[in-house]
Amino acid sequence: MKLTKSLTFFSSILIITSCTSDSESDLTNNTPINENVTYTGTIRNIIDNNCIMCHGTTPTNGAPMSLTTYANVKDAVLNRGLLDRISRPQGSPGMMPSGGTRLPQSTIDQVVQWKNDGLLE
Structure with a gap:
């Protein structure tokens, strides 16, 4: 009986102390959303890791164009879908x-x- 009361008391304390009253700012991502994304800083890495195997200097596997340069990728975004x-x-x-797999x-x-x-x- 004493053990049951002790476990119940300990469980109650554990539940109460695990709850917090976080403010909204504690729960949101504080990373600035308006940072500019650049080809050199971000996009080239995405293309190199996901596209170059087919969209290399000489496209393979039926790829219609190369995505190895800024100009190529910019054109692909603006004109090639x-x-x-x-x-x-x-x-x-x-x-x-x-x-x-989809990015x-x-x-x-x-x-x-x-x-x-x-x-x-």
Whole structure:
């Protein structure tokens, strides 16, 4: 009986102390949202890690163009539907990377932000 009361008391203390009254600022991401995304600082790495295996200097596996330079990637965003292709649902026809896993939404959002920021080099 004494053990049951002790366990109940300890459990109550544990529950009460695990609850906090965090403010909203404690719960939100404090990373500035308006930092400019640049090709050199962000986008080149995304392209190199996900696209270059087919969109290299000499495109392979049916890739229609190279994505090895700032000018190539900028043109792909503005004129060749790159944002549409990387934003398609997993398994959709034409989804990129072809035959792979859809990029994480946060990565796609960085490419969108790069476009919105003016395609900064």
